[in-house]
Amino acid sequence: MTPEELSAAVSACLHDAVAAGDLTLVDGAELPEAKIERPKNREHGDWATTVAMQASKKFGRKPREIAEILVERLSAVPGVAAVDIAGPGFLNITLDAAAAGELAQSIVEQGTSFGTSDVLGGTAINLEFVSANPTGPIHLGGTRWAAVGDSLARILQSQGAQVTREYYFNDHGAQIDRFARSLLARARNEDAPEDGYGGQYISDIAQRVLEQHPDALESEDPQEVFRAAGVELMFQEIKSSLHEFGVDFDVFFHENSLFEGGQVEQLVEQLKDSDAMYFEDGAWWLRSTDYGDDKDRVVIKSDGNAAYIAGDIAYFKDKRGRGADLCIYMLGADHHGYVARLKAVAAALGDSPERVEVLIGQMVNLVREGVAVRMSKRAGTVVTMEDLVEVVGVDAARYSLTRYSVDSNIDIDLDVLTKRSNENPVFYVQYAHARTCAVQRNAEAAGVRRFTEEGASTFDAALLDHAREADLLAALGQYPSVVAQAAELREPHRVARHLELLAGTYHRWYDVCRVAPQGDGPVEPVHNSRLWLNDAVQQVLANGLTLLGVGAPERM
Numbered sequence: 001m002t003p004e005e006l007s008a009a010v011s012a013c014l015h016d017a018v019a020a021g022d023l024t025l026v027d028g029a030e031l032p033e034a035k036i037e038r039p040k041n042r043e044h045g046d047w048a049t050t051v052a053m054q055a056s057k058k059f060g061r062k063p064r065e066i067a068e069i070l071v072e073r074l075s076a077v078p079g080v081a082a083v084d085i086a087g088p089g090f091l092n093i094t095l096d097a098a099a100a101g102e103l104a105q106s107i108v109e110q111g112t113s114f115g116t117s118d119v120l121g122g123t124a125i126n127l128e129f130v131s132a133n134p135t136g137p138i139h140l141g142g143t144r145w146a147a148v149g150d151s152l153a154r155i156l157q158s159q160g161a162q163v164t165r166e167y168y169f170n171d172h173g174a175q176i177d178r179f180a181r182s183l184l185a186r187a188r189n190e191d192a193p194e195d196g197y198g199g200q201y202i203s204d205i206a207q208r209v210l211e212q213h214p215d216a217l218e219s220e221d222p223q224e225v226f227r228a229a230g231v232e233l234m235f236q237e238i239k240s241s242l243h244e245f246g247v248d249f250d251v252f253f254h255e256n257s258l259f260e261g262g263q264v265e266q267l268v269e270q271l272k273d274s275d276a277m278y279f280e281d282g283a284w285w286l287r288s289t290d291y292g293d294d295k296d297r298v299v300i301k302s303d304g305n306a307a308y309i310a311g312d313i314a315y316f317k318d319k320r321g322r323g324a325d326l327c328i329y330m331l332g333a334d335h336h337g338y339v340a341r342l343k344a345v346a347a348a349l350g351d352s353p354e355r356v357e358v359l360i361g362q363m364v365n366l367v368r369e370g371v372a373v374r375m376s377k378r379a380g381t382v383v384t385m386e387d388l389v390e391v392v393g394v395d396a397a398r399y400s401l402t403r404y405s406v407d408s409n410i411d412i413d414l415d416v417l418t419k420r421s422n423e424n425p426v427f428y429v430q431y432a433h434a435r436t437c438a439v440q441r442n443a444e445a446a447g448v449r450r451f452t453e454e455g456a457s458t459f460d461a462a463l464l465d466h467a468r469e470a471d472l473l474a475a476l477g478q479y480p481s482v483v484a485q486a487a488e489l490r491e492p493h494r495v496a497r498h499l500e501l502l503a504g505t506y507h508r509w510y511d512v513c514r515v516a517p518q519g520d521g522p523v524e525p526v527h528n529s530r531l532w533l534n535d536a537v538q539q540v541l542a543n544g545l546t547l548l549g550v551g552a553p554e555r556m
Helices: 003-019 063-075 097-113 140-158 174-187 200-212 222-244 255-260 263-272 308-321 338-348 385-392 394-402 425-445 467-489 493-512 525-547
Strands: 047-049 080-086 090-095 124-128 162-169 251-254 277-280 283-286 297-300 326-331 356-360 364-368 371-373 410-413
Touching: 003 047, 003 063, 003 090, 003 467, 063 080, 063 090, 090 097, 097 467, 097 525, 124 140, 140 162, 140 326, 140 364, 140 385, 140 394, 140 467, 140 525, 162 255, 174 200, 174 222, 200 222, 222 385, 251 255, 255 263, 255 308, 263 277, 263 283, 263 297, 263 308, 283 338, 297 308, 308 326, 308 338, 326 338, 338 356, 385 394, 394 410, 394 425, 394 493, 425 493, 425 525, 467 493, 467 525, 493 525
Parallel strands: 124 162, 124 326, 162 251, 326 356, 364 410
Antiparallel strands: 047 090, 080 090, 277 283, 283 297, 364 371
């Protein structure tokens, strides 16, 4: 019995109790969705549900009374060995060995679709992440967003969402001017401007601009030549770095296009005639305090120039016009003010603030031998994506950046990530997958099979009755709900942490349960059934690692 099947059985019992008149809904109430979860203490059973407590107000009955009505019906469900009531109305459910073990076969048969759902089907999500300024290589903060953002996109897609991965190039404004002046100064062998950019990459790009445009320094507007060519070269480098990191975007949106196309000016003029903006002290202001902002924001400054938020307004409008039902922005630690600001933008356009979600990521620090790593060979003052990948590789970099909640600062220990040991979390999980592949190869070489020569399944769920097998089946059964929660809460780290739990549970099972017979011993039915269980673990580890954009090696 899969978790989904058990959840459906609980719902069916609830419906049956209503149909029989044992429970009566209060006017206007609807039956709650029956959800099951693993109890914290496995002695309490295989699964637990709080449906009796959720339904209390809907039926006008005490939770325990509802639980008592459901116990008899649940106990009669095939595969359910026992149902107990705990506390105010928890229902703890124990499955018989055969029903619990059926999950292994179900996982193998579902393959890559295990853990997916269509709960977000029909929802178009625009997921904007990284969006680093095209004035230098991607630093560690952007690298974290690349790993987390791409994993989140995969997770949302696994739940049926249509996801557009979008990169917003901030190619309009003062930072581009500083970048162009820095390139020009380097090309002239001059010191960088006081507010300019440093690092070897500035010299590299300046040289490449001169190779493309040998007469750039003698042109009518040298700074414009270096701006246009330099930004394009930086774009190319950023895209290449992201691709090598396993992250490819559907849309690269240029901020400058909103100004050149007139969208910013047009929208601002429309908003001036609405109550969303007001004129004061020579400037036009957005009423962003109405949506939790600490102060109203200037949209058009007193000198007539557009403030940065003017582009945000046009950009949100453009996203919605392209069909996005939900716009998720993944921003850096210094952008906390943008949560209310972007919701105010949506409201100003007559849209729902709920169409906007903002995720704020915290800082990343690299540590080696207990000391912070601060300098980059190329960028001079920051550590870049290339620096991290060069030391630990793409898989370790992506996994280590994704396994933490984005709202926490993290220290990445390079010494740990380069070890081939259980201390290294990505090695620990990948090794578990490689071990399942080795077990599969060895078992098949010994004559263990999932199917007979006639094509019949050799699986017998009742034979998976070892305590370690119960633990392993429990961890496997949790996977779909973990992925669903990761999508709902926008927290890919939940998948990584569950894979570590599953890997540890598998390693402990491996130590005590043989899949291949020992020595010249005969192949017994339990060996065949355990091969199914082994292969189920292999499938779930591969599915989870794929969601994180991390490889699932067959040998290590």
